[in-house]
Amino acid sequence: DSVVVKADKYPDPLVYELDHNLYDREGYGKTLLSATVLQNCSFFSFGAGGNSGRNNAADWIRTAFHDMATYNVMDGTGGLDASIRFSAEMSRAENPGDGFQNTLTFIAPVSVRRYFSMADNIAMAAVTGFELCGGPKIAYRGGRLDASEPNAPGVPEPQQGIEEHISNFARQGFTKEEMIGLVACGHSFGGVQHITFPDIVPPMNDPTNLSGNAKFDTTFEKFDNKIATEYIDGTTKNPLVVGHNDTTNSDLRIFSSDGNRTMARFSKNPAVFRNTCAELFARMIDTVPKGVTLTQVIKPIEVKPDGFGLVWVGNGKIAVKGELRLWDTPIPPEVTMKWKARDKKGPEFSVPLSHNVTHVTFPHIPDTPGLQSRWYDLPQPLFLNANESISTFWFEIKRSDSSTKVANLNGAGYSLQDVIMLSNSTSQFWNGKDMVWNMTFAVRADVKPSRIYFGFDTFVNGAPTVVEVDVSPSNATTTAAAAVDGYILWNTQFVRTRQMLSTYTVAAVVGDRTYETDPNVSLFVPVG
Numbered sequence: 001d002s003v004v005v006k007a008d009k010y011p012d013p014l015v016y017e018l019d020h021n022l023y024d025r026e027g028y029g030k031t032l033l034s035a036t037v038l039q040n041c042s043f044f045s046f047g048a049g050g051n052s053g054r055n056n057a058a059d060w061i062r063t064a065f066h067d068m069a070t071y072n073v074m075d076g077t078g079g080l081d082a083s084i085r086f087s088a089e090m091s092r093a094e095n096p097g098d099g100f101q102n103t104l105t106f107i108a109p110v111s112v113r114r115y116f117s118m119a120d121n122i123a124m125a126a127v128t129g130f131e132l133c134g135g136p137k138i139a140y141r142g143g144r145l146d147a148s149e150p151n152a153p154g155v156p157e158p159q160q161g162i163e164e165h166i167s168n169f170a171r172q173g174f175t176k177e178e179m180i181g182l183v184a185c186g187h188s189f190g191g192v193q194h195i196t197f198p199d200i201v202p203p204m205n206d207p208t209n210l211s212g213n214a215k216f217d218t219t220f221e222k223f224d225n226k227i228a229t230e231y232i233d234g235t236t237k238n239p240l241v242v243g244h245n246d247t248t249n250s251d252l253r254i255f256s257s258d259g260n261r262t263m264a265r266f267s268k269n270p271a272v273f274r275n276t277c278a279e280l281f282a283r284m285i286d287t288v289p290k291g292v293t294l295t296q297v298i299k300p301i302e303v304k305p306d307g308f309g310l311v312w313v314g315n316g317k318i319a320v321k322g323e324l325r326l327w328d329t330p331i332p333p334e335v336t337m338k339w340k341a342r343d344k345k346g347p348e349f350s351v352p353l354s355h356n357v358t359h360v361t362f363p364h365i366p367d368t369p370g371l372q373s374r375w376y377d378l379p380q381p382l383f384l385n386a387n388e389s390i391s392t393f394w395f396e397i398k399r400s401d402s403s404t405k406v407a408n409l410n411g412a413g414y415s416l417q418d419v420i421m422l423s424n425s426t427s428q429f430w431n432g433k434d435m436v437w438n439m440t441f442a443v444r445a446d447v448k449p450s451r452i453y454f455g456f457d458t459f460v461n462g463a464p465t466v467v468e469v470d471v472s473p474s475n476a477t478t479t480a481a482a483a484v485d486g487y488i489l490w491n492t493q494f495v496r497t498r499q500m501l502s503t504y505t506v507a508a509v510v511g512d513r514t515y516e517t518d519p520n521v522s523l524f525v526p527v528g
């Protein structure tokens, strides 16, 4: 098997991306997903917006459930795999309304990351809405794969009887008590819309609720146990409990199926409800097709080098790019980056990093709202001699009590590949007809790649993927035999198609290894 040195991210680029999406929620480098819900959990991005009576977070949570609910414990098929994106599945009677398409439309522009599937994004959106709108912290694992075809049907519907619901949830892997919990947790958000279910919800003629959304509880935009307290104290207006048509009162049949014991417990004890929902939600998003291996639970990375990579600047120089995120630490007086040259035998090099006081990130973790991440900058520019280069780097963090933490991955150091790197002269230009990528990159003269290619992030069939463009001497110019400071420069131009999104890498296959740049490295190098 060939080894892909994926941009030398540590320990795994997927884990880095997921950490970013879970913990960079506001402030510097914030994700787009968190922005709308942080601003306002009642916010709805589509149609009548503020007057629709709907909210984004509810749609995201319902989308994760409907994508997952096709799971079959007996054969391991179905589950959370983004199969709901196929119109053959989304248009089924068991998936009514536009909430699923709205969810995918919203998250697609933030999801196109090669390491991060649409299914991981659906789970991420549900967790983001849940956590940022009052819910507990959900253990999040990544690594879901996107299905290539629709799953078998199997989402429960309100007109079905209680026995059918019990066996449906059993097929998904949940007991009757867990079914009660999962429905109550989900229906803490949102409601039933007249426009989608005219037989359940009568028209409303309310200009601030144009979809006629009959809320499950009085706090439809946020997580709390009102779904249970209002049910138990008899004030509930949940349209699936007190709807005029008994046939579709599925929440009533489900909530009362154990003599109301579970709902009474949720009503009496908000902490029990909170913990139960945290556990059931984690199980819901971890319900994936057989053969998919999920990562460990993504914990915040305490010392996180971000966007580290090398950029060719010419005149014998390579620039080191990147920044360091330190998780919730009192401002340490001194952070130093150290490294070894390509030839690891030489001395250690060292530069101080500077604390960037304007770069603060807020993770918004439920129950610990005060946490902050701080960012540290490399000197700008930081140049290396091309013939010395770099192999590994690490950090020393000296605290005010004079203790020093060495972040070096247990001695291994963070590695940076210097086999192939983009030049800061790489650009795009308009040739009168098309946008043209004008790509210059440097390849180490002492390696003999069997293949060189660009990988562009793209979005095919509703799933993030990579489109590869091969480069060879026939479609590139190389600064011929003359190796510049141990590197050979390549230049190639090609038309940017609509398929090619703005993030890309360039890779060299050498023997059984592939060396690849990091799509997050900024090519901007200040003049030094």
Ligand code: HEM
Pocket: 054, 055, 057, 058, 059, 061, 062, 065, 096, 097, 099, 156, 157, 158, 159, 165, 182, 183, 185, 186, 187, 189, 190, 191, 192, 193, 194, 196, 197, 213, 250, 254, 284
């Ligand atoms: C027997 C099981 C269930 C039935 C029959 C059911 C039925 C429904 C119905 C009819 C709606 C209204 C949809 C619309 O008008 O667009 C709805 C909304 C919703 N459901 Fe369920 N549901 C079930 C379980 C769940 C579960 C387990 C979750 C999540 C864990 C969930 C989350 C939601 C959410 C968040 C909404 C609100 C959507 C919005 O307001 O846009 N449901 N459900």
